[in-house]
Amino acid sequence: MLINSEKGVIELKAFTTELYKGMSLDQLKQSDFYKEKYHTLWDVKTGYYWYYFKSIEIAGYQVSFSICFFGDQLDSIHMNTWEKTDAKDWNDWTEEKEMNVFYRNNSFLTKVLGIPPTQKKKTPYPSCTFKFPWGNIWSVYDPRSASSFMGISFNEEEKTNKK
Template identity: 80%
Template structure:
């Protein structure tokens, strides 16, 4: 299983790598995954930094990762499936093609998580969510950005009440 249903850790066995919330940037940079698949970096000027990776094969799907760090700790994980027929630029893009990506992402998640989605919505935009005690795994088609995406949200730790 790619995503551990007990704790949300992503296990990339081919690269002997685990991705998890609050992983340090130094730890990521020491992994075979980073060394072999790192593609690009973006500083969004808010304290968040995105690291993008070339696709890897997972259960017959080509999957790319975007890892968002806040400071030097992993905060958010985004993923996406990819096929040769997907739009490569705006000239090839259609909503139908993008909805195909959304449905493919949902099928991929159902396969790797080995459960059906907890929640499906059509409004305000198509989404699919798998809930776990530690957070959730989601897939969405966002017409505002004309893109489909998957990701992992982790629950915030309990905060102490300040009086």
């Protein structure tokens, strides 16, 4: 299982790593996932730091992770599926191709969670949300950024989600 929907924890069993709200940066850096798949870092200059990782195979999908830390605590997680047919640059990009990514992301989440989405919307842009007591798992196509991605957002009152 990738996402423990009871606790909002991503379980990366191949790397003996769990990602969860409030995880410390030191814990991430000590993980096999970080050691093997870390790609790059973006310092947003506001106290937020995005850590980007090379894709891994999960349930037959290639999935990449972007993990956001505020200071040294995990704040949110973004993910995306990838296939060779996806646009490689702007010359190759079409809205149809990007919507295919959106639909594939939705299929991925439905498969790993084993439940249908709680909510689907077409406006203001296509989105799919799975709601839980601790937060939401979501997928969206954002025409403003011409991209599709999915993620986990934790409720503010949920300070830590440790095992």
